[in-house]
Amino acid sequence: MSQRIYFVASKTEDAQAALTLARERFGETPLDEANVIVAFGGDGFMLQTLHRHNARCLPVYGMKLGTVGFLMNQYRMDDLDQRIARAQPTTLRPLMMEVQTESGSTVAATAFNEVSLLRQTKQAAHVRVSLNGIVKLEELVCDGILLSSPAGSTAYNLSAHGPILPLGSNVLALTPISPFRPRRWRGAILPSATQVRFEVLDHYKRPVSATADSYEVRDIVEVTIFESQEKTVSLLFDPEHNLEDRILNEQFEI
CATH class of the missing domain: 2.60.200.30 (Probable inorganic polyphosphate/atp-NAD kinase; domain 2)
Incomplete structure (x- = not known):
């Protein structure tokens, strides 16, 4: 893979299984050599990941394997490298x-x-x-x-x-x-x-x-x-389902 990925996952059974599969299929780069973090879990785990690794300023690409996945992409292991390359960054200020x-x-x-x-x-x-x-x-x-x-x-x-x-x-x-x-x-x-x-x-x-x-x-x-005017984090989203669209669509949920 051209992406240097560091994988993390929540403690749920599904997320841990995805973590094992990802490491077997793609290998893993040490955190200090990675250029992107892939997180398996829900929104709560995404927040934990952002807090834990904020100092490294790495973009985070999440895949939903939890109860809530507003900050996550759909879970799909195929073409992961291409999905990350095509992903659109969203910058957040804490x-x-x-x-x-x-x-x-x-x-x-x-x-x-x-x-x-x-x-x-x-x-x-x-x-x-x-x-x-x-x-x-x-x-x-x-x-x-x-x-x-x-x-x-x-x-x-x-x-x-x-x-x-x-x-x-x-x-x-x-x-x-x-x-x-x-x-x-x-x-x-x-x-x-x-x-x-x-x-x-x-x-x-x-x-x-x-x-x-x-x-x-x-x-x-x-x-x-x-x-904050100094700290930022970058979340990566698939173009067909980015965070701005999710926020817009949420306003029409009944």
């Missing part, structure tokens, strides 16, 4: 999360889908929302709130009734999760350059956690989120 906790520590994390805040107990969360240093909501009473990238807008954001964002739109979705007050606020679409800050009010009585994709920080006091 969200950067900076958290201050009750203990006084500062934690940083990266999210390709969304950063979400969720209440930790039966008590509703009380959150102050600021954009670029200006308070926009003095107190949001809710189960939580999230900030989503366009690539993540069809995931948790959509389940929370947030808008679907086209790739390349240079906007982010700010979506409340089960908001109680103010009752009529349903979120906002923000320019991608916006810095968002969430302050947890009464955090001792009403503890809140923050999650960047699957990385969780508990007992938070304040969270600042912004889109």
Whole structure:
């Protein structure tokens, strides 16, 4: 094969079988010599792969062998080399999360889908929302709130009734999760350059956690989120079924 591929797979039986078959059929290049990563699994495993190998700046071509495959291509082992050569790249910019906790520590994390805040107990969360240093909501009473990238807008954001964002739109979705007050606020679409800050009010009585994709920080006091201007990742998609088409088609699902 002309492509220098490093194969990875989720722990499911089907994905592990595909990994074994791929290595037998095509061999494998060590990670530090590869020019592309092929991932077998679902969207959750794709996010793990992006986080694990982000520093190497290699494009990732996924094949669906999981429950959800929005970020994946169809599984087919034939003509893999040609499929990768023909694949169209989609560049994603991750969200950067900076958290201050009750203990006084500062934690940083990266999210390709969304950063979400969720209440930790039966008590509703009380959150102050600021954009670029200006308070926009003095107190949001809710189960939580999230900030989503366009690539993540069809995931948790959509389940929370947030808008679907086209790739390349240079906007982010700010979506409340089960908001109680103010009752009529349903979120906002923000320019991608916006810095968002969430302050947890009464955090001792009403503890809140923050999650960047699957990385969780508990007992938070304040969270600042912004889109990275330096880090990018590249996903590869078959021309007949690229990510922009999937996001467009998702808006017509009933």
